[in-house]
Amino acid sequence: MFKFLKLGVLKRGVQTKPYPQEPAVPFDAFIGLPVVDGAACDRCSHCVSACPVQAISLTDEGVEISTARCIFCGECAEVCPQAIKMSREFELAATSREGLRVVYRHG
């Protein structure tokens, strides 16, 4: 009995977080959605060839990232530190395929 108390609420306290009532903040190092700075992008397409899963495409609108394909490896941010950053955004669920397209417009 004593053992159970030792490991129970008395010692550990509450271990869960009130998410989603309150926002969950990931660690600084967290690798989430790649974010493209449209103003800094010069359409060199290095990110497109660096992406191991073909998640990035250059369109007339700007740079399009498919969160359906992205594996959050960070290769794009490595080849293009001036325009691409791996953000800490992780709430990427969508209810349609169209919702998995993220477009960063130029300028």
Added chain:
Amino acid sequence: MTVEKLRLIVEELPPELYSKVRSAKVRGNDLRLVTGIDDLASLAKHIHGAYQAPLVTMHATDDRAAEDCFKLYVILSPKGMDAFVTIIAALEPRSQRFVSLTPQINEADWYEREVQDMFGLEAIGHPDPRPLVLYDDWPQGEHPLRKDFPLDRRPPRVKGEYPFTKVEGEGVYEIPVGPVHAGVIEPGHFRFSVAGEPIINLEVRLGYVHKGIEKISESTPYWRGTHLAERISGDNSVAHSTAYCQTVEALASAEVPERAEYIRTVMLELERIYNLIGDISGIALDTAFSVGAANGYLLREKALNLNECLTGSRLLRSVNVIGGVRKDLSANDREKTLSALVRLKLEFEDLVDLMVTSTSLLDRVETTGRLSTEMAIRLNVVGPVARASGVDRDVRRDHPYAAYDRLNFLVPRGTAGDVNARTRVKIDEVRESFSLIDQALDGMPSGPIRTVVENIPAGEMAMSLVESPRGELVHWILAGKERPYRHKIRDASFCNWLAMEEAVLGNIVPDFPLINKSFNLSYSGNDL
């Protein structure tokens, strides 16, 4: 030293075998013997027996374009040496048959069945030539790893049925389980033959998550292969990517900076900690010891949080890169790790205390699912499962890589080979991992973390062994132009699944989930 020992192996060959060796070369710590296909079995049997050398891997390559033949590679690891013996034998031109090694070397069983499926080469005299990887409705004559089988080919499906072993007798009945299971686990089919409660036969049928990773790798440039390797078995991503990177680095004869080796070691041990704590919690869960399980999973979550804090990825993805590691560990990271580990250690000891004093848990795990030492050796079982059955083998000590040769650790072993022994070995391994991380963080030199690896010569071959949380895994690459010509991957699970068929015999069906959890094998890593 190693080179001399390897040369001695050639000199010690009996005259009748010596005359069959067409060439013998030592490359690094690898003795490469070329022989004729008809002498492969006897040569492999001699080295396997005389040097107690377990079979590391056996695979084929399709060299029909250049040499008009298939080739077989048998790689053995002589006991007590940080060295390997690779026996290479080319099949006769246009021939698709070879003499099976399995009657002589039992552990060749699944490797040869895999070669039969993927290359269409017939192993003559194999005791169980049924398909292993290819699914029941796969058509005859389609062999995915042949070079003339395009990556995007989708062969038409045909009607087919897998011939399961039938056990018949009064009161004997079959229980088919899977491939779709109740929990969110991977797919695999288990066919039990049961007399009353005890299991008298189990047949495991896998291959449902075959993804063609070896085939995909042949068309993937090296740098992209790291991402692929991380996804062979999702919870062993550092182990697989380390093995892959080390293989490519060996191909290019590149030296990885020492700091990167230490960081890899830290990551490999972090991976072991969260995996093994998960295993231990799973064992508590399957014995209906909910308090232990809840506390265990809480600890696992804390370990995952530490992973995320250090690397940005809970499952330690994108850690490795060919030539080193992607991200350095700052002084701040080091402090965070040390303080997190202090807490983890204390809480882990609480958990262990709770588990090993619980009579209801001990009652379920003791003498359950025994795997004898003889059987473990006969099947060449690897990792914690082997060590719990008394096999003294750990790649980190026997074939050191990363920074393991500069760190002190024990290789925990059990004797009983039951679920209890496997639990205890895993507990002790977590303790060793804590110590290894402490040592690695202390001894970590400063300096660069990455080097440029280029000019990977085509036609070279290299191999790397890594001790994953499940045991020894192997990556072997024959280099092609800027990508592997052939990439052979062998996960620890591939060696251990057959052992589970043995370990469950005589146990009651309700103990199967517990035995399965104590092995904790990967389906994805096995199926590739």
